[in-house]
Amino acid sequence: MALLTAVGIVLTLYLSYFYLKLFRNWKNARKTGLPIVLIPAAQDNPLWMVVCIPLRPLLKRFLPEDIFIRLGMTMHGWENEFKFEPYKRWSIPQGYPKSLVLAGAGRVEVSTWDHEIIADVLRRPKDFIQFDIANFLLNRFGPNVLSTDGEVWARHRKLVASTLNEKISKVVFDQSVVLAEGMVSEIFENSKPGSDYAETNCIFDLVKKLAITILVNAGMGGNQAWKDPAVKKVKPGFKLTYIEAVKAVIGNLVAAAILPQWFTSC
Numbered sequence: 001m002a003l004l005t006a007v008g009i010v011l012t013l014y015l016s017y018f019y020l021k022l023f024r025n026w027k028n029a030r031k032t033g034l035p036i037v038l039i040p041a042a043q044d045n046p047l048w049m050v051v052c053i054p055l056r057p058l059l060k061r062f063l064p065e066d067i068f069i070r071l072g073m074t075m076h077g078w079e080n081e082f083k084f085e086p087y088k089r090w091s092i093p094q095g096y097p098k099s100l101v102l103a104g105a106g107r108v109e110v111s112t113w114d115h116e117i118i119a120d121v122l123r124r125p126k127d128f129i130q131f132d133i134a135n136f137l138l139n140r141f142g143p144n145v146l147s148t149d150g151e152v153w154a155r156h157r158k159l160v161a162s163t164l165n166e167k168i169s170k171v172v173f174d175q176s177v178v179l180a181e182g183m184v185s186e187i188f189e190n191s192k193p194g195s196d197y198a199e200t201n202c203i204f205d206l207v208k209k210l211a212i213t214i215l216v217n218a219g220m221g222g223n224q225a226w227k228d229p230a231v232k233k234v235k236p237g238f239k240l241t242y243i244e245a246v247k248a249v250i251g252n253l254v255a256a257a258i259l260p261q262w263f264t265s266c
Contacts, residue, residue, distance in 0.1 A: 018042075021105040029103040032110065035094040037086065039104030040067065043074035044131070073102060073111070086111075107131070126150060163219065172218045179213050182226025212246050 022038070029036045041048055052075045060068050066089075072078050073086060091100045098114040112118065121128050129149045139147040145156040183206050184198075191198040200206065213224055234241050240248065 018105050022103070025103040025105070025108050029101040029108050032101055034110065035090045035096050035100045036103050037070060037073065037090050037100055039070050039074055039102050039106075041071055041074050041104050042106035043102065043104050043109070044106035048074070049076075074104065074106075087113075125153060168218060172214060175214050175217045176210075179210055179217075179226050183207075183210055186226065216242070216246070 021042075022040075026036065026038065041052075043049075052071075056072070056075060059071060063071070069082060069086060069089070072081055075081075086100065087097060091097050099110065099112040099117065102109040102111060110117075126149070130147060143152060143156065145153065145160050148156055187198045187200045187206070190200065213226070217224055
């Protein structure tokens with residue numbers, strides 16, 4: 001009986017805090033004048049960020065569509081899942097077709113595809129600083145252009161601007177088209193002969209290879225084809241090819257960013 005009472009007290013306190021935070025965020029969101037989408041979750045809670053993706057199929061199956069879309073907008077990659085549906089539901093009826101505010105028990109977030117707003121944000125880096133969680137994930141290998149603010153960010157941006165700028169966009173696009181065609185061809189080659197469609201269980205590895213090859217060709221002056229036998233040859237004095245080494249680094253980035261350093265160190 002005492003245990004049930006304690007659990008009830010803890011649950012009551014948590015729900016009280018949740019709804020108080022939700023109410024405060026709703027009041028702050030109203031000040032923007034933009035359409036508000038109430039989110040029944042703390043979208044920046046680390047635990048929710050971890051469990052929401054595995055739970056997504058289950059939530060989609062059992063929750064009403066309106067509630068699922070609200071929760072779904074707190075999940076990584078929701079733009080691919082819902083596309084413009086949230087804007088059609090909540091933004092367009094209120095006269096703001098390109099912007100909305102997510103008000104949950106976490107941070108108040110503005111979601112927009114308005115080019116003028118985006119450009120204004122990019123022109124004011126000092127007014128829009130990184131979240132602590134972003135610094136935690138992106139700063140494990142030291143400060144960089146994605147994890148810093150203010151003068152430190154300006155210094156990093158100056159260093160990378162000579163390479164990563166609009167001039168390289170055409171090269172990236174051209175390489176993306178050529179290599180993506182090679183990836184699709186490989187998928188069809190490994191499918192059933194004569195089939196009108198292709199299936200693969202290795203899409204993550206293929207996309208990872210695509211991203212790395214584009215990076216090597218466009219950002220580092222490489223000229224590697226999608227299928228290049230020379231890539232598999234290890235140069236004398238090395239244990240891995242360049243591509244394999246880059247894949248190993250990228251494959252361990254998430255683990256190195258999330259897990260403590262003593263866990264990932266040799």
